[in-house]
Amino acid sequence: MIESIHIKNAIVFENLNLEFHKGLNVFSGASGSGKSVFMESLLGLFGLRDSNATQIQGILTQCPINLEDYGIDNENEIFINIIKKDKTRYFINNSLIAKKNLQEILSNHIKHISLKNSTELQSSNLLRVFDTLITSKEQDYHSLLLQMQIKFDELQTIKQSYNQLLKEEKNIQELREFATFEINKIQSLNPKVGEYEELMQLKKNFSKKEKIQELITQSLDILQNIHIIQNTLQILEKTHPTFDESILEIKDILHNEDTKLQELDTLNPEEILDRISKLADLNHRYGSIEEALIRLQFQQEKLKEYDNISFNKEKLLDNQKQIEKECILLAKEISHYRIKYIKDFTNGLEELCKLLKLKDIQVLLKENSLSHTGSQEISILLKNTQIQNLSMGEYNRLRLAVMCLEANFSDKTGILILDEIDANLSGEESDGVAKVLKQLATSYQIFAISHQPHIPALADHHYLVTKKDNKSFIQSLDTEGKIQEIARMISGSNITKEAIEFAKKRLNL
Template sequence: MIERFYLKDYLSFREIELNPTAGLVVFTGPSGSGKSILMKAILSSLGTDSCEASLCESSVTWELDSSETGIDNDDINIFKHIKKEKSRYFINNQSVSRKAISELSSNYLKHLSLKDFSDFENENLISIIDTRIQNKSTDIYSLKYEYEKSFVEHKKVKIELDKIEEEERKIVELKEFATFEINKIQEIDPKVSEDEELLEIKKELSRKEKVLETISLANVIFDSEHFVNTALDALDAQSSFFDDSMNELRALFDSAEAKFNALEDVDIEEVLNRIEELSSLKRRYGSIEEALAYKEQKIIELTKYENIEITKDELVKKEAILSKEVQKLSDSLTKLRRLELSTFTDDLNRYLKDLYLRDAQVSMQEIALNSYGKDEILINLNHTQLNKVSTGEFNRLRLAILALKSEFMSQNGGVLMLDEIDANLSGEESMSVAKVLRQLSKHFQIFVISHQPQLTSMGEQHFLVHKNEDESMVKELSFDDRIDEIARIISGDSVSNEAKSFAKELLEASR
């Protein structure tokens, strides 16, 4: 519910604060006093309308799922709309978009002004009927659980089967492609790191001739080796260091010549061609490792294609069993709902009679299987489609649907906001609407603007919207104040004793 509302600087309103209670909250006041403006501001604070107020703020008891919304949940959550140069929205001082705050509010708030068909959506009507069935000691919820479980499993198997059948239509092409890809890689038969080894061979071959030529020129140093030893002996110097160096140099040259001589039989053209083959694989697959992994993937796919008939046969059998089970469970749901449909229709029309509306016709037809069965509930009002009835009739029909739903509600249903739902109704019709709203107020906090004494008298809290010079004010009325206000609604500005007497009777009767 909305526990507090604060408004600052909006048209004729300077600053007001309301502390609405649970139940049916009525707003009255002379025409032009600002009732609809106030309602618009409350909606604006919750992101479902917009206004030019510098600040409108609602403190609500709605529980927020922080994991889903990213907003920390408090005992009281504060929704706020601030308008300076542009509109900004906040929840618990955390900035949010208007779309986000509106979507969150829509889970708890219904504004019965324009034609909103959400209460007539099939899933909602099915839910109401199933709840009624459950409360008559027929365990439809267990049946629904079994159906939903089987439906989900059947849908999963059907998707797998459809995928296989689609692959089957392309199987020849897919097998040919997989075989082609495997053969192409196998023909080259790459080895991990082979490309690096070949590049090293290419590098050695490219410098072989030059290196051998420089070694040949350097070998003349060994022709003068004995002269160095003779000189060292003449100097009585140790010659071992020189001998070691010459031996090391000789070994280095011999090793290099042996390595390059080993490349004599290597065909440079073959090396270059092999490098190009491997490069083509790397350009296509990224690396030799990735090419080999791709080959293994295609081998697995080819095996799957070759075994597809076996897999398909198994899925066809499984799909047939699940399809039969889903159909059986959906038939059971339909049977229970058809049995309840007549009582549902009678109870709906009982509310419609109280609301001075013509009878509704409720029918059920079969549609494609979905998560809650194969049933679609259709409602017409006096054989007229809902999109063709008047807005007043439409919203009173919505009240009747909400009343049916509220009969078995175990928790608060949120907030209903109604702007002059009893406009252009007779006294009896207004009282009938008031009685339905009073019943709904056990499960909803209801804000309603009224110009009728009957609905006004049924309010559990009454706010008077009035003007003091050019400024709009809001005042919560006491019992005696309410008598005066309802008397004003009855007789106009010249309040008669008869009007006061009738107003008091209405209020005392509503208690």
């Protein structure tokens, strides 16, 4: 509930502070006094309207709202602060928040009845309310609905997988051909890790072969006369322990390299260059020989998947049929309960509609395609007229009836804001709205503007909006104030004795 609101520098409110209470809170006053401006500020507090003041603050209590999902600590109170300067900023418990997130946080707790912009009369909500009624009477029904939802979600997942396989199957030939092409391309080369580098070294050796062989020949010729150096060292009686070993090692190196160069004569340079070109193409295409081999393994596995796709499709189809059967059985069981209690739902709605002077209401429970709620939909006709073709007054009164019906057998609570709900209604219709609001006020904290005496007469708290010197003020009325204001609403500014007596009678005084 809203405990208090502070409005600073609105169009007509300079500095307004109000405290609120549970139940039905009604605002009345002469035309142009500022009632609508206040209601716009109240809606602005919840992000349902743009702010019409430099600052709007409100404190909410007893709200089952989890703020941690938005990075805000949960506290006993929710403090909303809206500041409007060059731009409008929104805060919850001193944490800056986007207007969209403010609306989302409060969406399940705040209801605003104005235009035909609600979900209360949509089939999905009517079915939810109906199911809530059944749950209040049948302990196992909630579990049944949960099973239906889980099983239907499973069915949808399998259908998506099956449809994806069907899409893949349409392109399967192209995918198979491409995979086969890549496999053949890589396998035909049969590349080895490090092979490219080895061939590049051979290419370098080919280019230097003649020069290296010439140098090796010259070096070996020089080594033929190395004995002169050895003899000289002996005569000088100078010895070098590693000299002979080094000379032998050098000879071995030169002979080995000469042998390798001679082996190059057995190789085809053009074949080597062609092999290097093909390996270079693999490197360019896949990044490296290692990556090409990984791609080969991947495509080989994909080819197996493509070959098995028909098997997987049939398996998924069998699973889909099985789960669909289970869903149909659950839907039939749900339908059994709904058929059993549709009369209770209809009677409850008819009773409320009778109060609201809504005649000839029909509740239709029809079969529909399978969904997470079963296989039925529910709709309402008023005098054989579909909901979307109702007048604004009929539409909003029917919304109140559905909300009140749900409140009668559930623990749903919240805040309900009404824009002149009794405007353009007859006295009987307005009186019916007042009685239904009084019932709703046991579950909802209600804020309503009223131009007729019926709703104020049943209000838990009555507020008078007045205007003086272009400034508006709101005061909570005591019993005498309620009598005077209801009398004014009946007879106008010249309050008659009869109006006073009528007001007292309506207030049971």
